[in-house]
Amino acid sequence: MMFLAxxxxVFLLRGVFALVFGIAAISFPASAFLSLVLIFGAFALVDGIFALISAFRSEARTENWWWIILEGLLGIVVGLITLIQPASMAQAMILIIAIWAFVSGVFKIxxxxxxxxxxxxxxxxxxxxxxxxxxxxxxxxxxxxxAFAVGFIIGIYAVLFGVTMVALSLRLRTHNARHSAA
Structure with a gap:
């Protein structure tokens, strides 16, 4: 997996973008949920593009390579749908989250x-x-x-995701520096 290192x-950019998105979502939870949906759409689109860049920049096509491509394509599709139909996506997201939370709770019990x-x-x-x-x-x-609660939760998730991506990028940079010098 040297191509990742x-x-x-790319992981650093994903992390920084997620941190900016997360801090904005946490800072402005009372803003219109539709705006958050649009920001999420942009986030999903940009994250998908960066995932594809990561996959196609790899020299080794390992068995795990196609997962990164699928992740990137999914992000691009979700991002485009969200940006083209934000009101519909906002309603759908709230309904899906409500159903998921309810069913997940039943399964937990x-x-x-x-x-x-x-x-x-x-x-x-x-x-x-x-x-x-x-x-x-x-x-x-x-x-x-x-929608406001979900906006806050998405913000927390994005911040945690961003921190993990930045941490991963720093580990990969260190690994790359060690193996490039050798």
Missing amino acids: RNWW VTAIQLRKLIVGEFWMILGGIFSILFGVLVAADPIGG
Whole structure:
């Protein structure tokens, strides 16, 4: 995977872009959700482009190479759809998030009940399931409030993703420097 190390800067750009996006989302949660959707569309599009650059700049076509291409294509498609149809995508995103949170909560509770005989402390998983169900119901009942909450959560995710990408890029840069000098 030396091609990843040689292209460490792509991960750095992805991380910096994610950090900027995340900080903006956290700083302005009361702004229109539609604006956040547009920013997300731009983020997905740019991230997809950088993923494709990373894949096509690689000299070695390993078995994992096509996953990076798929990730890039998915980002580009989602980004373009979001930028072309932002209102529809905003409604769809809120509905999908509400359904996902509800179903995920049910699965957490069912899994915790099944794990009751194997582990102690399954209560925490049940509590997490209850929170997920409540979040899903609240988002479905109040999509505008849900949009603000989702905007904040997306911001936190983007910041965490950005930090991990920057950290990875620095590790890859160090690895590249060691192996390029040798």
